[in-house]
Amino acid sequence: MKLPRRFFQPLATGAPAPFRELPVKLERMIHFVPPHNDKVRARVPELAATVDVVLGNLEDAVPVDQKEAARKGFVAMAQATDFAASGTGLWTRINALNSPWILDDLFEIVSQVGDKLDVVMVPKVEGPWDIHYIDQLLAQLEAKHGVKKPILVHAILETAEGVANVDAIASASPRMHGMSLGPADLAASRGMKTTRVGGGHPDYRVIADPTQDGAARASAQQDLWHYTIAKMVDACMANGLKAFYGPFGDFSDGDACEAQFRNAFLMGCAGAWTLHPNQVAIAKRVFAPDPAEVAFAVRIVEAMPDGTGAVMLDGKMQDDATWKQAKVIVDLARLVAEKDPELAKTYGLK
Ligand SMILES: CC(=O)SCCNC(=O)CCNC(=O)[C@H](O)C(C)(C)COP(=O)(O)OP(=O)(O)OC[C@H]1O[C@@H](n2cnc3c(N)ncnc32)[C@H](O)[C@@H]1OP(=O)(O)O
Ligand SMILES: CC(=O)C(=O)O
């Protein structure tokens, strides 16, 4: 373990100092773009104004014979669009550490658009050693190419070993931005018996005891991802990082996508991935607090201006802890309101 005072030192001479605190940003959705698809890439300037993060995906879902085209497409889209103008994050998902593409992914992207890149998403992270490797390599590349702002790292939690090491991954580097749940690879890695990309499974249920009259037994579907999301959120929040739900693969089932996103939001996640344009509105709806909840949270904060004591509101006890809960909601509402004039009016925050 490094001494705390060495934790924040740059890992290469000339690399920018790591952030002490994460930049405060609204990241309701990480929108995945296939950069080898010319038609979709041409729409990125227009798309960038409508989402919080645009991610150029180089890993899974890009065919092997398109890997180089995807990388070049990403560089082209990064050069063609002023993402910062709309406050939109620019991320890429690089290929896995054991793949033949990872070095060229990082060398070409950091050398050509390193100053525009906010976050590198690293797939299939197994333990802190993977983060240490990427951390060192990014520092060397930042120094070599004169990158001014540290490029952050976001890990995908999608292997059984990664889940077992989630706390050590979260605390591996000050470059860590956060983590996303990768339900497809994780299901395969764990030997789960599902072909779905995220969401529930109708066969994962609990059933009530039989009754003497032989009536039909009540049964309810359970959440396959509850344990992993909770574990990821705790590891992230304990280290000042952000947790995200990942992909929802059934584009035709908006209701199920919304339910999955909402569970993640309630559990502490900041956002989710959007793979298709029809998931963007769902993420906007879900990852912003409910106006009635915001109004009540404002009343809690106003009832205890210094955040201490105990008061009653509508028959419900409020104290220092509920003040903190209210603050989470009000702070998020303010962040959303800065970007969304309609919701700003609805929230009516001063
Ligand atoms: C498990 C994991 O690793 S998940 C992460 C990896 N997967 C991905 O990144 C997938 C990202 N999404 C995609 O590549 C595409 O959505 C696909 C290939 C899956 C489906 O694309 P299509 O068959 O074109 O879907 P569909 O016909 O419904 O698209 C409707 C329109 O939205 C466009 N579109 C589709 N996906 C996207 C996207 N991610 N971003 C922007 N536009 C998109 C299509 O080009 C199409 O435009 P058009 O109406 O002008 O023709
Ligand atoms: C998100 C991702 O990569 C997965 O589910 O495998």
Ligand SMILES: [Mg+2]
């Ligand atoms: Mg995956």
